[in-house]
Amino acid sequence: MKKLLVxxxxxAVGKTDYSIQTAISYxxxxxxxxxxxxxxxxxxxxxxxxxxxxxxxxHYFIHSIPVTETYxxxxxxxxxxxxxxxxxxxxxxxxxxxxxxxxxxxxxCNGLDDFPETDPELRAALSAxxxxxxxxxxxxxxxxxxxxxxxxxxxxxxxxxxxxxEVCLMTGRPFSSFKTSPRKKRDFEIEKIGLIRPGEExxxxxxxxxxxxxxxxxxxxxxxxxxxRELPALQTVGYKELFAWFDYMDGKVDNKxxxxxxxxxxxxxxxxxxxxxxxxxxxxxxxxRQISYWGxxxxxxxxxx
Numbered sequence: 001m002k003k004l005l006v007x008x009x010x011x012a013v014g015k016t017d018y019s020i021q022t023a024i025s026y027x028x029x030x031x032x033x034x035x036x037x038x039x040x041x042x043x044x045x046x047x048x049x050x051x052x053x054x055x056x057x058x059h060y061f062i063h064s065i066p067v068t069e070t071y072x073x074x075x076x077x078x079x080x081x082x083x084x085x086x087x088x089x090x091x092x093x094x095x096x097x098x099x100x101x102x103x104x105x106x107x108x109c110n111g112l113d114d115f116p117e118t119d120p121e122l123r124a125a126l127s128a129x130x131x132x133x134x135x136x137x138x139x140x141x142x143x144x145x146x147x148x149x150x151x152x153x154x155x156x157x158x159x160x161x162x163x164x165x166e167v168c169l170m171t172g173r174p175f176s177s178f179k180t181s182p183r184k185k186r187d188f189e190i191e192k193i194g195l196i197r198p199g200e201e202x203x204x205x206x207x208x209x210x211x212x213x214x215x216x217x218x219x220x221x222x223x224x225x226x227x228x229r230e231l232p233a234l235q236t237v238g239y240k241e242l243f244a245w246f247d248y249m250d251g252k253v254d255n256k257x258x259x260x261x262x263x264x265x266x267x268x269x270x271x272x273x274x275x276x277x278x279x280x281x282x283x284x285x286x287x288x289r290q291i292s293y294w295g296x297x298x299x300x301x302x303x304x305x
Contacts, residue, residue, distance in 0.1 A: 002088045002188040006033070007098040008105055008294065009195035010287035012205045014305050016049050018195060019098035020057050026094045029058035029087070031080060033099030033108070036236055038076075039067045041225055044218045045238035047209065067225065067233040077107035081186075084108075088188065102293045109192075111184030118163075119170055126162045127230075138165055146174035154289055159232045194300040202287060207280045213238065214276060222246075237286055241278040244269040 005026070007019045023030045032038070036046040040063045048062060060083060065071055080097075087095055099105065106112075130138060135158045142161055143150040145168040153160050164175035197205070222242040228234055229243050247253045253268045269275050294300055 002092070003094045004084060004108075004186075004188050004190050005094055005096050006105060006109065006190060006192045007096065007195065008033075008100060008102075008192060008300070010202060010290040011100055011283060012047075012209050012287065013195045013197055013202060014205075015098050015100065015195055016047075016053060018305070019096055020049075020053055023057045023096040026092075026096060028092055028094055028096045029060060031083065031095060031097040032059055032061040033076075033080075033097050033101055033104045034061070035071075035073075035076075035101040035104055036233065037062055037099075038064050038071060039233050040065065041067050041228075042221075042233065042236075042239075044213050044216050044221045045236065047213070067228050067231055070232070073103045073107045074112050076104050077112055080104075080108050084188070100290055102290065109186070109190050113179045115175075115178050116167055116170055119166060122166050122169060123162065126165055130158045130162060131230075135161060138162065141165060142168070145169075146176055148174060148176035152176070154293075156285065156289065157235070159235055190299075192297070192300045194294055194302040195305055196291070196302055197305050203284050206283045206287060210238070210276060210280045210283060218242070219272070237282045238279050241269060241275045241282065245272060245275040 005022065005028075007015055007022065009015050019030050022028075034046065036042055037048050038061050039046070042048075043063070049059065054062065061076075061080070084095060097105075097108065126138065135156070138158070138161045139150065139155050142155070142165050146164060149164045153164055155161055167173075167175040167178065196202075218238065219242060222239050223246065225234060225239070226243065226246060229239075234240070234243075244253075248268050248270050269278065
């Protein structure tokens with residue numbers, strides 16, 4: 001049977017190099033499974049593979065769509081499965097998929113549940129609340145309406161909280177109650193390999209990578225995207241912290257200003273050094289959430305690098 005080899009793991013663990021080496025050994029392209037590297041304008045802050053890495057093996061779903069385009073896990077499921085079937089039909093026996101977006105990986109491996117369509121007006125109202133009240137207020141409401149989703153989704157991700165809340169409010173049912181669909185049967189075998197490193201080593205890699213991103217021009221990249229800062233794609237670690245620093249530098253906030261919701265209660269970001277520190281900390285927190293998310297999946301074979 002044809003096989004899809006899924007290489008996953010926390011941010012900065014070393015998935016890119018490992019997946020390229022594995023893909024070369026199988027004569028496979030790399031099918032990226034990253035919900036941010038898919039955007040054309042986001043390179044440095046999303047750690048897109050370098051030009052030499054991209055030239056070593058064909059990559060899909062890297063720099064594919066503009067940040068102004070809405071792209072969902074459901075759309076990714078359709079696009080990725082279509083591509084996988086096409087590549088298998090062309091003669092590949094094993095394909096390599098790699099990334100750190102757990103929801104996208106689940107969409108391909110298991111299929112998505114049958115959730116209601118988004119209500120644009122309700123989504124806009126909740127997004128406005130996120131900007132004015134901060135994510136903590138929305139998290140509190142989600143905990144009241146759907147404790148199970150509060151426990152299982154990435155509650156640090158404002159867009160995920162909004163999605164769960166809008167389903168609760170639209171339907172009168174918990175978001176988690178829709179997660180009852182049986183897994184979709186795929187016409188290929190799926191093998192998952194999880195990459196991990198000792199905690200302090202991983203966090204050191206994260207901290208160093210953030211410094212490298214700054215040296216590569218992350219500030220300029222984020223500034224060029226400032227007019228799109230309210231879009232879901234830009235609600236991303238590495239971008240939102242610098243937006244908060246821009247606000248301070250541009251005189252939009254001061255030390256007496258209300259806490260900005262996109263800095264998670266840390267107050268105004270008054271220096272570039274503070275922004276860098278927050279990016280490092282928030283990326284470490286993200287890595288912890290990724291590891292916790294996959295810890296429930298007993299089908300993953302873990303490899304310590």
